[in-house]
Amino acid sequence: MKHYCYLLLCADGSFYAGYTTDLERRLAEHNGEIPAKGAKYTRARRPCRLVWHEEFDSKQEAMSKEWHIKRLKHEDKVKLAAGYIITHPKSKQIPQNERIMAEMIL
Secondary structure (H helix, E strand, O other): OOEEEEEEEOOOOOEEEEEEOOHHHHHHHHOOOOOOOOOHHHHOOOOOEEEEEEEEOOHHHHHHHHHHHHOOOHHHHHHHHHHHHHHOOOHHHOOHHHHHHHHHHO
16 A cells, blocks of 8 residues: 655635555545545645655655655745646646746746
8 A cells, every 4th residue: 555645725825635555546535526535734725736746665755755745835845846846747638837937946
């Protein structure tokens, strides 16, 4: 089983870091597509977008990464997300204006 640490960008511009074994399901939970699920923090800040994730072989590794990301400053989370947007294999699907902003940040 794969384990993931992820970073969401909320509608209010804040970030939310979390852990899951299923990214698609967890994002749907955060955005209310699966009723009564998702973090209380993200319920009031929808919609949320996945802006970074990393895959791990163990829950312990993924949760350790989550712990470290939660302690980053907002500006460092912005840089993490921007780097992901530029280097992610599916970055062509990301709107041009977001890719330009990411390149400007880095």
